Amino acid sequence: QVQLVESGGGLVQPGGSLRLSCAASGFTFSTYAMSWYRQAPGKERELVAGITPAGDTTDYADSVKGRFTISRDNAKNTVYLQMNSLKPEDTAVYYCKTVLYRNYWGQGTQVTVSS
Secondary structure, X not given: OOEEEEEOOEEEOOOOOEEXXXXXXXXXXXXXXXXXXXXXXXXXXXXXXXEOOOOOOEEEOOXXXXXXXXXXXXXOOEEEEXXXXXXXXXXXXXXXXXXXXXXXXXXXXXXXXXX
């Protein structure tokens, strides 16, 4: 079955960096777009970044443009989110998602940006 497993979250100081990973299984990873979402306490889940199956096109929320980079390694069935210049407002649970015949989500990884 389809599985998405995120990792790499943690506590980081403002201005710091983290790299999230999402390991996928149960489907032909290289033929599906992938995306990262986040959900902060009391807020709706929001799209952070997306990437096409070949990795040739990416898109970002305005709030993370220039700071976050989404990438993928189709040989490893993994999508990444490199997060630089982190701000306290980036604190959230981060989820990866793909869409086959329905939405599939990972379990999420907590990112906390605090001094």
